[in-house]
Amino acid sequence: MGAxxxxxxxxxxxxxxxxxxxxxxxxxxxxxxxxxxxxxxxxLDWPERLEQLDALVSEYRxxxxxxxxxxxxxxxxxxxxxxxxxxxYPGLKPLVVRFNHGFLRPNLRANCDRVFRKLGVDVHDFSPxxxxxxxxxxxxxxxxxxxxxHCHTGIFAPPMQVALKEQVPLIxxxxxxxxxxxxxxxxxxxxxxxERFNRYINLGISAEDMLIRLDGFLEERDLEPFRYxxxxxxxxxxxxxxxxxxxxxxxxxxxxxxIRSELGWQGDxxxxxxEEFNYEKIECWMQGVRDYIKxxxxxxxxxxxxxxxxxxxxxxSQEEAKAMIHQFEGRRPPSLDLFLEYVGLSEVxxxxxxxxxxxxxxxxxxxxxxxxxxxxxxxxxxxxxxxDPGGAEDQVGRWAETCASCGSSDYCxxx
Amino acid sequence: xxxxxxxxxxxxxxxxxxxxxxxxxxNCSVHSSPTPPSPGATDGFSHAVLPGVGAFxxxxxxxxxxxxxxxIKEMWWQTDRPLxxxxxxxxxxxxxxxxxxxxxDAVPGLDLIPGRVERLSVAGNMVLxxxxxxxxxxxxxxxxxxxxxxxxxxxxxxxxxAFRPRDSAHSLADSDYGGSFTAVVGRGAxxxxxxxxxxxxxxxxxxxxxxLALPPC
Amino acid sequence: xxxxRLIPKLQLGLSRSFRGARPVLVVSRQxxxxxxxxxxxxxxxxxxxxxxxxxxxxxxxxxxxxxxxLLQTLESVAGALATPLAxxxxxxxxxxxxxxxxxxxxxxxxxxxxxxxxxxxxxxAGAYGSQCVVLSLDTRSNGSGGWxxxxxxxxxxxxxxxxxxxxxxxxxxAGEVLxxxxxxxxxxxxxxxxxxxxxxxxLGVPLTISGGCGLAEHFIEGYRAGAAAVAAGTFFAQxxxxxxxxxxxxxxxxxxxxxxx
Numbered sequence: 001m002g003a004x005x006x007x008x009x010x011x012x013x014x015x016x017x018x019x020x021x022x023x024x025x026x027x028x029x030x031x032x033x034x035x036x037x038x039x040x041x042x043x044l045d046w047p048e049r050l051e052q053l054d055a056l057v058s059e060y061r062x063x064x065x066x067x068x069x070x071x072x073x074x075x076x077x078x079x080x081x082x083x084x085x086x087x088x089y090p091g092l093k094p095l096v097v098r099f100n101h102g103f104l105r106p107n108l109r110a111n112c113d114r115v116f117r118k119l120g121v122d123v124h125d126f127s128p129x130x131x132x133x134x135x136x137x138x139x140x141x142x143x144x145x146x147x148x149x150h151c152h153t154g155i156f157a158p159p160m161q162v163a164l165k166e167q168v169p170l171i172x173x174x175x176x177x178x179x180x181x182x183x184x185x186x187x188x189x190x191x192x193x194x195e196r197f198n199r200y201i202n203l204g205i206s207a208e209d210m211l212i213r214l215d216g217f218l219e220e221r222d223l224e225p226f227r228y229x230x231x232x233x234x235x236x237x238x239x240x241x242x243x244x245x246x247x248x249x250x251x252x253x254x255x256x257x258x259i260r261s262e263l264g265w266q267g268d269x270x271x272x273x274x275e276e277f278n279y280e281k282i283e284c285w286m287q288g289v290r291d292y293i294k295x296x297x298x299x300x301x302x303x304x305x306x307x308x309x310x311x312x313x314x315x316x317s318q319e320e321a322k323a324m325i326h327q328f329e330g331r332r333p334p335s336l337d338l339f340l341e342y343v344g345l346s347e348v349x350x351x352x353x354x355x356x357x358x359x360x361x362x363x364x365x366x367x368x369x370x371x372x373x374x375x376x377x378x379x380x381x382x383x384x385x386x387x388d389p390g391g392a393e394d395q396v397g398r399w400a401e402t403c404a405s406c407g408s409s410d411y412c413x414x415x
Numbered sequence: 416x417x418x419x420x421x422x423x424x425x426x427x428x429x430x431x432x433x434x435x436x437x438x439x440x441x442n443c444s445v446h447s448s449p450t451p452p453s454p455g456a457t458d459g460f461s462h463a464v465l466p467g468v469g470a471f472x473x474x475x476x477x478x479x480x481x482x483x484x485x486x487i488k489e490m491w492w493q494t495d496r497p498l499x500x501x502x503x504x505x506x507x508x509x510x511x512x513x514x515x516x517x518x519x520d521a522v523p524g525l526d527l528i529p530g531r532v533e534r535l536s537v538a539g540n541m542v543l544x545x546x547x548x549x550x551x552x553x554x555x556x557x558x559x560x561x562x563x564x565x566x567x568x569x570x571x572x573x574x575x576x577a578f579r580p581r582d583s584a585h586s587l588a589d590s591d592y593g594g595s596f597t598a599v600v601g602r603g604a605x606x607x608x609x610x611x612x613x614x615x616x617x618x619x620x621x622x623x624x625x626x627l628a629l630p631p632c
Numbered sequence: 633x634x635x636x637r638l639i640p641k642l643q644l645g646l647s648r649s650f651r652g653a654r655p656v657l658v659v660s661r662q663x664x665x666x667x668x669x670x671x672x673x674x675x676x677x678x679x680x681x682x683x684x685x686x687x688x689x690x691x692x693x694x695x696x697x698x699x700x701x702l703l704q705t706l707e708s709v710a711g712a713l714a715t716p717l718a719x720x721x722x723x724x725x726x727x728x729x730x731x732x733x734x735x736x737x738x739x740x741x742x743x744x745x746x747x748x749x750x751x752x753x754x755x756x757a758g759a760y761g762s763q764c765v766v767l768s769l770d771t772r773s774n775g776s777g778g779w780x781x782x783x784x785x786x787x788x789x790x791x792x793x794x795x796x797x798x799x800x801x802x803x804x805x806a807g808e809v810l811x812x813x814x815x816x817x818x819x820x821x822x823x824x825x826x827x828x829x830x831x832x833x834x835l836g837v838p839l840t841i842s843g844g845c846g847l848a849e850h851f852i853e854g855y856r857a858g859a860a861a862v863a864a865g866t867f868f869a870q871x872x873x874x875x876x877x878x879x880x881x882x883x884x885x886x887x888x889x890x891x892x893x
Contacts, residue, residue, distance in 0.1 A: 010884065023880045023892060143669075145872040182892050188563070198681035205873050206678065209670030212647070212656055217870060297872060357872045359882070360847040401665050432736050436711050469761065542837055544763045545809065547860070548635045548685055548890050568889045569635060571716055573738070573763050592634055614716045614738065616680060 004329035005322050006299050009362060016307035017323055020298035020359045022200070023182040033182040038312050041178075041186045046249050049189075053247035056240065057089055060170040066095040068170040069158040073098070074112040077174035079265055080255040081244045085121050085172060087262075093122075095168055097159040100127035101151040103285045106377050107268045111282075115263050124304045125165075126158055132222045134387050135395070138270070138343040139214055139318070142399040144203045145297050147343070148230035148290060149210070153202050153226040156192070160229050160241070169238045175250045176243040176384030180305070189246035194228050202228075215398060252279070271333040272372045274324060277306050285381045288372065290334030295330045296354040303328040331372035338381060344392030417483055419443035419627040422452065422460040426483045428467030428474050428503055437620065438464070438614035443627050451486035457505065461631050466613075467503030471512030471532055471576065472522045474503050488525055491507035491528075494496045497604045505600060505607025506532040506578055514576045528602045536594030544575040545592045551599070551610070553588045560599065560606060561626045568597070568618045570610035577609060604629065636889050637685040637861035638851065638875050638882070639840060642675060644691045645720065646698055655701045658692065659866045661818035662787035663770070666692065669869045675806060676709045679868075682875040685890060686716040688810070688840075688863055690741060692785060694722030703735055710736025718766050718810075729756050733764070741810060743768040744783035747790050747797070750804055757805025766840075767806035769794050771827060772814050779827055780833050786814045794827070795834055802837050809835055810863065813843035818866045820846020823854045832858030846872070848881035855887045 009018035012032035017024055025033045061067045070085065072078045086092055096116070116123055133150050140149030163171055176190040177183050183200050184190045198206070205213070207227040211220055234241075256279040259265040267278030271288030281287045281302070295301040307321035316324075340350060355364055421438055425431050425447045435499045446460070465487070467474055478484040486548070491498060500508045511521035511531035521531065535545060548569040553561045570590075577596040580586045588599035600607040606626065612619035645658035645666050657675050658666040669675075672689075680686055688707065691702040699722060706719055720734050720741025729740045746753050746767060757765050770786050771779040771794045779796055781790035790797070798809050811831055813824035821844050828841045838860035845851060845864040854862040865874060882889045 019881065019884055022877050025880050025883050025891065143870055182880075185565075187565075194677075195681045196735075198678040199876070200682075200874065202678075204675075204678050204682065204868060205670065206674040208674050209678075212668045215668065221887070307666055359872070359877075360849040398667070401661075401667060416741075430733060432734075433710060433714075436736075437714050440714075513866055544761075545634065546763055546808070546838060547637055550633060550635075566840065567891075611716075616683065616714050619714055 003365065003368060005304075005325045006362065008297055009121050012308075014029065015311045016318060016325075017304060017308045018298070018300050018362075020300065021181075024184065025121075025306050034308075035312055037182065041249060044186060044249075048236075049247045052189075052245075054248050056170070056242070056247075057085075057092070060240070061089070061092070064168055064170075065166060066168045067092050068094050068172050069163050069166070069168045070094045070096050070172050071099075071155060072096045072112075072123075073155065073283050074104075074108045074115070075281065076252065076256050076259065076265075076279045079111070079115055079259050079263065081172055081174040082115070082119065082121070083259055083263060084244065084248070085203060086121075095122045095162070095166060096121045097162050098123060098125045098127065099151075099154040099158055101148075101154060101284060102127070102130060102133050103381070105268060105282065105285050106380055107266060108283045111265050115265065118263055125164055126154075126225065127221070128154065130385060132218060134342060135214065135217050136210065138345070138387060138392060138395050139210065139217075139399075140203065140205075141293075141343065142353060142396060143205065143213060145293060146203055146290075147293075147339070149203055149205065150226065151284075153197075153207065153228075155229045156197055156201050157207070157226050160234065160239075161225070161227075162230055163239060163241075164233055164237055166255055167237065169240060171239065171241040173241070173243045174245060176226050176245040179245060190243045192241040192243060193234075194231060197228050214395075217395060222340050238375075253313075268377075269375045271335060271375055272328050272331050273302055273306070274328055280306065285335060285375075285377075286339060288335040288375075289339045291334065292331075292333050296351070297357045297362070297366045298359050299364070300325075301329055303413050331370045333372045334374045334378060335381070338383065341383065341386040344387035344389045345396075346389075349396070416459065417632050419461045419632045420446050420459060420466060421462045421627070422511070423447040424465045424483055424487075424504075425449045426465075426481045427477045428465075428468070429469055431466050433611075433613045434464060434466040434501065437623060441620070441624055441627060449481065451490070452483050452484060454490060457486075457490055457494070457581065459495060462627060463487075463496070463498045463628070464501065465498065465504035465507070466501040467507065467572075469503055470515030471503070471506055471524070472515030472517070474507050475512075475524060478525070482523065488527070492527065492605075495604055496631060497626060498606065499626050500605075500607035501613070502574060502609060502611060505609055508600065508605060508607045509578055510581070515621065527605050528578075528580060528585050528600050528607065529582060530578055530585070530600070532576050532578050535575060535577050535592060535596060538577060540569040541593050546573045546575055547571070548615075549590045549592060549610075551588050551590055553599075554586065558587055560600075560601070560622055562615055562625050562628075563621050564618055564625075570608075570612070570618060570622075572598075574608045574609060600613065633888055635685070636855050636859070636882070637840070638879055638889065639686045639688055639718075639861050639863040640679045640684045640875060641842065641863045641865035642672060642679075642687055642689045642748050643865055644672060644693065644698070646693050646701065646798055653697070655698075656867075659818060659869050660692070661866075663814050663817055665818070668821070672705045673708050673712060676713055676715075679875065680713050680715045682836060683879070683890065683892065684715060684875050685861070686718060687713075688720075688741065689717060689719045691721030694785065698722065699728070703731060706732065706737060707735045720766070720768060726752065726759075728745030729760075733760065739764050739766050739808070741766045741768045741889065742806075743770065744881065746801060746806075747781065747783050747792065750800065753801055753804040753806050757807070762805045762807035765806045766808045766810050767798060767801040768810045768812070769798060770812050770814050771824070779830075782814060795830055798831060798835055802835050806837065808838050808840065810840045810842065813864075819844055820866065821846055822850045823857075823859075824860070825853055825857045828854055828857040828859050846871075848878050851878060851882055852885045852887060855882065863870075
């Protein structure tokens with residue numbers, strides 16, 4: 001039940017993603033809606049969409065201090081987005097907006113420096129206080145089994161605030177979510193707005209809600225960077241917040257090749273991911289823990305996700321996919337030690353909390369944990385300045401008063 | 416393209432707040448009134464909406480006593496501009512209705528779209544009213560109200576009676592509850608929806624946008 | 633085909649600070665242990681973005697102090713949303729029902745007041761239609777295979793058997809029934825399936841069952857036992873779950889429910 005590539009989960013007959021993948025629905029043929037979205041994607045009139053993109057850019061070009069705003073992480077998708085726009089529209093002046101989640105890896109930083117220098121762009125950076133981030137990480141992990149709330153909201157809300165401040169109405173994001181989940185469909189250009197923010201980005205918790213949940217651990221102004229601006233203000237700006245991937249077909253392998261050769265962008269070794277996918281999720285040293293928690297909750301994680309993409313594109317066989325998943329999935333990442341230190345939890349508490357968020361019918365098997373390998377820059381990842389266990393205990397205690405046991409975990413001791 | 420100016424008829428057929436709020440969120444100007452506007456003021460509106468909940472007989476009584484019946488049938492109908500009836504508002508467009516009629520006789524309606532409003536006939540264990548989300552099947556995807564809506568999409572219904580148009584060409588979409596029933600009617604610029612677009616989230620919003628996009632706008 | 637409904641519950645409480653009292657949403661455990669988890673308007677908008685089929689907004693405080701806050705909250709929620717709303721908590725008389733309907737409630741939820749004065753149901757159904765009236769039952773097992781109703785947010789023994797009371801309420805004009813298992817509330821151990829089956833067998837109106845959802849599987853069990861709708865509060869607030877993810881699971885189990893648009 002709890003092993004990598006568990007056969008107890010219903011799966012897509014094509015990409016092998018399990019039923020615990022968010023929004024996954026299997027049709028009469030056992031094929032999932034994400035695979036079907038790829039079929040739809042192939043049939044869209046991309047030349048027409050490209051024309052729409054050209055029209056959109058000219059509508060805003062030269063009229064504002066910046067022609068557009070590009071939220072940027074330095075990963076493969078945002079690097080491609082910036083590169084594509086500046087290549088197709090020579091002389092375009094974008095404002096690049098970066099959010100520092102606190103775990104930027106050295107190679108990623110070097111990539112960013114290189115790319116910014118080569119392309120020549122104004123860059124706006126924001127780093128929230130580590131003291132604030134720690135509390136948010138712990139609370140989000142307790143409430144939703146996902147400690148990245150500050151990052152999910154930090155990627156999407158601050159750029160909108162900057163757009164308002166700098167009066168830049170046109171905002172270009174990268175891949176549409178329709179590429180990986182079914183919260184949205186490919187048949188309509190995906191609007192990156194508050195509805196989308198609420199639909200799945202913020203885990204169902206706005207900045208105001210998080211302030212209330214934290215019940216005094218943080219102040220209102222601590223949460224300010226994570227607040228999505230009011231619709232009336234954005235409408236007043238005349239904002240257009242869109243995905244580049246609604247106008248050009250997203251093709252990760254091709255895009256990575258291009259940014260490597262044209263910009264010198266470099267991949268990295270990523271915890272518990274095969275070497276050949278070294279372009280994937282290089283921007284955060286907590287990625288391994290994030291993936292591991294997903295495995296505990298849902299019985300699959302990044303290797304399955306990557307295999308699914310290759311299966312849809314017919315690059316590998318199902319046997320090869322399963323072998324890769326067996327080898328890499330569900331291993332305990334070394335970075336877990338750092339996470340525990342940051343949020344003041346013990347490893348036992350970690351498993352208690354993570355398993356309380358399990359998605360049925362998956363059940364994690366705590367007895368079969370294998371160790372994952374260390375990444376080359378592991379020793380450069382920040383240590384110390386963690387929440388003291390007392391501070392963590394207060395926060396955990398408050399949540400534990402009403403947390404519900406899911407009835408499927410044997411050792412949830414939080415109640 | 417001119418910005419739509421919408422009149423919401425407030426004839427005492429129930430709370431119109433949600434319909435007004437839904438329209439206000441779209442790009443148009445919204446005005447509601449308990450009494451019909453003068454001929455001069457009528458000219459200033461590009462679209463009209465007739466919301467309503469409750470029984471047919473009581474609804475017609477309210478329209479008559481507030482002078483809205485005359486305004487809709489004579490003044491607005493002459494302008495040939497779009498009208499959208501919602502729920503009871505859709506039903507009142509019919510020639511006659513059976514709900515709330517004393518002695519079981521049919522009560523005359525506005526008669527803008529020929530047809531009759533009858534109780535839904537449902538099998539043994541199915542309950543009335545029909546409440547909840549149900550699928551809309553458009554007869555023609557080219558219909559202007561259907562633009563941008565998925566082939567199989569759900570709207571929110573809450574009713575016990577349904578409109579049976581005399582002319583099948585006036586039936587634009589069906590739904591199914593104990594059998595097929597008409598969910599959208601249309602004749603010329605006059606439309607009616609049995610469901611509540613102001614309670615149907617994204618798809619309802621899109622339908623209202625489509626309505627506002629009808630000429631003259 | 634008519635779809636089953638998935639209904640997040642928004643439970644209103646009051647949060648007190650030096651600035652005064654403000655409404656907040658709370659989760660509870662067996663009708664106790666309330667913890668604030670968000671702002672009512674923010675959460676309502678989030679649930680709408682997440683395709684909730686309907687929202688139930690209930691005032692747990694039920695005092696004369698909290699009533700104006702319920703009205704205010706309802707007004708702001710109804711003004712911002714395009715989603716059906718069922719509202720209640722401390723509704724004591726006909727005038728209050730009118731106030732709720734005027735501010736945008738589509739349905740009114742009645743519990744204690746209906747038990748004390750059953751003719752209130754007839755009066756409201758007569759004036760506004762039975763589709764406006766939701767009878768809310770808070771139940772505990774009576775130890776001999778049946779269920780007892782409790783009033784006043786689970787504090788007072790209603791001294792009536794749940795199923796017969798529900799039947800009387802439906803006969804008087806209640807168009808829907810909302811049943812909540814008090815001891816399962818917020819525990820995540822699953823819905824009261826026996827209660828679900830009994831109520832759907834006996835009553836001729838749609839049943840919304842609530843109390844105990846901890847897994848998507850629990851929703852599926854509720855629908856299979858005959859519930860037209862399942863309501864949940866803690867499940868969405870304290871799990872890595874949202875109504876869209878949940879409906880995918882339900883859909884995969886072959887149950888007819890709205891799909892993602």
